[in-house]
Amino acid sequence: MTIKDFLATDHSKCDGIFAKMEEIAVKSLADAKPLCEEFIANTERHFQMEEKIMFLEFEIKTGMTQGPTLMMRQEHIQMRALMNNMLDAIEQNNKDKFFGYSETLMILLQQHNMKEEQMLYPMAQQHLSEDSNRIIEMMNSLVVE
Amino acid sequence: MELNGLSIDQAPPISAPVRFFLTAPIFGLIAGIIILFSDSSALMNRYSLESIAITHSITIGFLGFIMLGALTQMLPVLVGAKMPKVVFVAKYSFLLLTLGLIFMILSLLKHNDIYIYISMLSLGGGFFMMLGSMAIALKRVNNYTPTVKAIVTSIFFASTIIAMGLFLLYSYSGENISQYQIIVANIHSVWAIFGFGGILIIGVAFQVLPMFYVAPKFKSFCKKRVVWLISTGLVLWLILSIFQEEYTLFAKAWIALFFWAFATTVWLKLNKRRRPITDVTVWYWRNASIFLTLGAFLWIFDEYFKHEYIVMVGILIGGGFIMSIMIGMLYKVVPFLVWFHLNGMGYMTIPTMNEMINKNLSKLQFILFVISIVGFIFSFYSPIVLKISALSFCISMILLEYNIISPILIYKKTLKSKPDFDMSLFSQKD
Numbered sequence: 001m002t003i004k005d006f007l008a009t010d011h012s013k014c015d016g017i018f019a020k021m022e023e024i025a026v027k028s029l030a031d032a033k034p035l036c037e038e039f040i041a042n043t044e045r046h047f048q049m050e051e052k053i054m055f056l057e058f059e060i061k062t063g064m065t066q067g068p069t070l071m072m073r074q075e076h077i078q079m080r081a082l083m084n085n086m087l088d089a090i091e092q093n094n095k096d097k098f099f100g101y102s103e104t105l106m107i108l109l110q111q112h113n114m115k116e117e118q119m120l121y122p123m124a125q126q127h128l129s130e131d132s133n134r135i136i137e138m139m140n141s142l143v144v145e
Numbered sequence: 146m147e148l149n150g151l152s153i154d155q156a157p158p159i160s161a162p163v164r165f166f167l168t169a170p171i172f173g174l175i176a177g178i179i180i181l182f183s184d185s186s187a188l189m190n191r192y193s194l195e196s197i198a199i200t201h202s203i204t205i206g207f208l209g210f211i212m213l214g215a216l217t218q219m220l221p222v223l224v225g226a227k228m229p230k231v232v233f234v235a236k237y238s239f240l241l242l243t244l245g246l247i248f249m250i251l252s253l254l255k256h257n258d259i260y261i262y263i264s265m266l267s268l269g270g271g272f273f274m275m276l277g278s279m280a281i282a283l284k285r286v287n288n289y290t291p292t293v294k295a296i297v298t299s300i301f302f303a304s305t306i307i308a309m310g311l312f313l314l315y316s317y318s319g320e321n322i323s324q325y326q327i328i329v330a331n332i333h334s335v336w337a338i339f340g341f342g343g344i345l346i347i348g349v350a351f352q353v354l355p356m357f358y359v360a361p362k363f364k365s366f367c368k369k370r371v372v373w374l375i376s377t378g379l380v381l382w383l384i385l386s387i388f389q390e391e392y393t394l395f396a397k398a399w400i401a402l403f404f405w406a407f408a409t410t411v412w413l414k415l416n417k418r419r420r421p422i423t424d425v426t427v428w429y430w431r432n433a434s435i436f437l438t439l440g441a442f443l444w445i446f447d448e449y450f451k452h453e454y455i456v457m458v459g460i461l462i463g464g465g466f467i468m469s470i471m472i473g474m475l476y477k478v479v480p481f482l483v484w485f486h487l488n489g490m491g492y493m494t495i496p497t498m499n500e501m502i503n504k505n506l507s508k509l510q511f512i513l514f515v516i517s518i519v520g521f522i523f524s525f526y527s528p529i530v531l532k533i534s535a536l537s538f539c540i541s542m543i544l545l546e547y548n549i550i551s552p553i554l555i556y557k558k559t560l561k562s563k564p565d566f567d568m569s570l571f572s573q574k575d
Contacts, residue, residue, distance in 0.1 A: 019359040019419030026421045078488055099422065100497030106420075107481045107498070110356040111222050119225035122288050 003054060003128060004121035006136050007046070011113045014042050018109075022102060029090050029098055036090060040083045041144075043109075047076045049139040054124060057135055061127050068120045075112045079105060157217050157228075159486045161235035163553060165214025166475055168243060170546040172206020175250065177517075177539035185528035191456050192330070194317075198253040203463060204337065205246050205268070211471040212345060213238075213275055215478065216296070220282050223292055223352065228282040234274050241271030249314065258318040265314050272307045276300055291368035295348020298372050302340030302379075309333040332383055334459070339400055340379050342467045344372055347407055354411065357477065358427070360418035367410070375403050394448045401441040408437040408466075425507045429473030432515060436465020457522055465518045472514065475549050476507055483552040487559055495559055501552040506544055513541035 017039040025032035055069040082105040089098035128135060176199045180188065187193040191200075217235050221227055228234060245267030252260030283297055309329050316322050323329075355362045382396035412434040415427060440461030447454040480498040487495045520534025 015359055016419070023419070023421045074489075081493065096499070097497070100499035103422070104481070104484055104498045107357065107477065108485065114352065114356070115222055115225070118223065118288055118290065 001132075001136060002125050003132055003135060004117070004125045006139065007050070007054070007121055008113075008117050010042075010046050010049075011117070014039065014046060014109075017042060018102075018106065022099075025095070025098060025102070029093050029095055033087075033090050036086060040087070043079070043083065045142070045144045047080070048144055049142050051076065053138050053142065054128075054135060057128055057131065058120075058124050068115075068123070072112070072116065072120065075108065079108060079112070082108065156221055156485075157231045157235065159482050159556065161231060162214035162218040163479070163482065164235070164239050165210040165217075166479060166549060167546070167553065168239070169207045169210040169214075169471075169475075170542045170549070172202045172210065172246065173542040173545070174539055175206065176202035177535050177542055179250075179254075180535040181532060181539065185524060185531045188531070189456060189525065191334075191459065192327075194253040194256075196456070198250045200459065200463075201246065202250055203468070205242070205249075208342060208463070208467050208471055210242070211475065212342070213242075215474065216279060218478070218482070219349070220279060220296075223290075223296070224282060224286050225288070228278045230278065234278040238271040238275040241267045241274070245269075245271055252314075253317070261314060261318040265311055268314075269307070269311050272303075276304055276307075291372070292348045292352050295344050295351070295372045298376055299341050299345035299348065302336050302344065302376075306333050306337045306341060309336075328386060331386060335382065336379060338459075338462055338467070339375065339404065342463075343404060344375060346467065346470050347371060347375075350407075350411065354414055354418075354430075357420075358415065358418040358422075359420045360414040363410070363414075371403055371407070375400060378403070394445070397448065398445055401445050405438055405441045408434040408441070424476075425504070425511050426473040426476050428511055429469045429476075432511075433466045433469035433473070436461050436469065436518065440466060457525060460518065460521045464521065468514075468518075472510075472545060475545070476502060479549045480552045483556045487556060492559055492564065494564060496555060501555055502548050503551070507548050510541050510544040510548060513537045513544065517541060 017035060021032050021035035021039050024035060051073060055072065059065045059069055082101050085101045086098055086105065089095075089101060125132070179195060179199050179202065183195045183199075187195045188199070190196060214235075217228060217231060245264045248260045248264035249268065251257065252264055279300060283293070283300070286293055310333055312323075313326070313330055313333060316326055351363050351368050354360045378396055378400040382393055382400060385393045385396050411430060415430060415434075440458050443454055443461060444458045447458055477498075480501040483501060484495065484498050514537075517534045517538035520530050520537060524531035524534060
């Protein structure tokens with residue numbers, strides 16, 4: 001498996017949980033809380049797999065620390081804030097706010113994923129192809145902080 | 146390999162796409178006003194000068210402006226290569242295109258040759274700058290996805306229709322009507338609708354539908370072959386139109402079949418989407434599917450009625466299909482851009498995307514728009530409906546302008562009042 005396939009598959013997994021969460025949230029926000037937490041946990045894990053392993057390897061190999069990975073890290077921060085806002089909206093049982101944040105997150109997330117899948121992952125695969133298995137293994141065994 | 150493909154300053158400033166977006170409904174309104182004050186019999190003829198002025202106010206001023214604005218924003222995300230001099234190009238091509246289009250409309254309505262020459266120079270220059278910059282960006286692409294291929298194909302068709310358009314415009318000056326006028330006009334319009342607009346929408350839909358609505362992905366056959374198959378159909382249609390006109394029906398059926406398949410696929414994918422949210426953008430996608438299906442079939446049947454219904458086909462496909470997609474996209478893109486740019490600057494307590502546009506007003510805008518398109522169709526049988534439809538269209542354009550300017554006003558207000566300038570979230574934790 002390539003780094004690109006591994007991380008892109010993980011994107012789809014998170015999308016699936018997100019869709020399920022919204023489906024339940026339409027009926028009841030409280031019932032959607034466990035799925036929201038599951039989505040956040042999975043997304044956080046994905047972010048950390050990138051930030052602590054793949055991005056680092058990429059930055060060391062290419063020497064580019066101010067390029068694409070910096071932009072992706074910044075978007076991760078924006079998304080983390082939105083995910084916290086979603087949890088707050090669930091606590092306040094405010095559906096309008098919740099869907100406002102979830103819609104914003106969805107578009108931010110998708111254009112972010114697109115940039116990664118179209119550009120960063122193919123670039124990473126090209127530069128890190130020799131270490132591909134090792135990097136995937138490290139990402140698989142990551143302990144989320 | 147282009148390592149700088151993805152950089153911090155990659156997204157163009159918000160003004161680059163937004164100036165195109167905010168101008169589009171104004172040209173829509175201009176088209177509506179010309180319809181309102183035109184004689185219905187003149188509008189039944191696709192070659193009347195009023196019809197041409199209205200058509201181009203919509204196709205260049207509304208559809209073209211939204212497509213070009215969206216491409217300046219989307220190319221860096223989809224393609225990863227920056228358009229060279231994007232700020233300069235977006236600004237000056239916008240000025241040239243706006244000036245050129247105003248003079249084109251005036252020249253057709255006032256029969257003024259000087260206006261024609263001004264409009265030719267401005268439109269030609271504006272399109273050349275914009276498409277040239279896009280072509281350079283596309284040339285740098287390494288990862289040729291189906292969406293990128295569709296964009297490249299649509300830009301090829303755009304270049305040919307612009308060249309044909311300039312030729313046609315020139316022919317209206319002096320006594321320059323050429324013997325090729327009708328055939329060139331026919332190719333210009335068919336390639337514009339299906340080759341440029343249609344292929345661009347299909348290519349972008351491959352990405353957008355599965356992403357934003359978590360709908361099932363398009364089949365690999367569809368993504369790999371459809372653009373190629375439609376392009377072949379369009380070239381075949383061109384050859385038959387010139388040499389064997391009696392057989393053009395086959396090529397038309399070929400092209401229409403794929404567009405009908407696309408319309409059906411969009412409808413089914415929306416049914417199977419995993420996001421439960423139904424907003425006005427979903428309504429617009431569904432609306433586009435219905436009108437595209439009707440338009441594609443009527444385009445074929447029109448062959449049996451000596452092209453009596455060609456204006457109706459134009460309304461169904463240009464108005465019902467392409468305009469619907471463009472308006473739906475504006476409702477998502479404008480609030481997102483405002484949120485994204487403000488949030489990226491460190492403003493955290495800003496309204497969410499959903500709070501930036503009044504939902505009831507966007508629904509009202511949708512209803513008035515649909516009423517106007519259906520009304521335009523019925524105007525063929527009852528001319529009195531035309532005025533009411535034109536009025537409904539004008540109001541829907543004013544509402545659209547109001548709806549998309551609202552997020553921009555939030556943007557301006559936030560920059561002015563600086564409510565909670567806070568960069569702490571962006572400081573790295575580790």
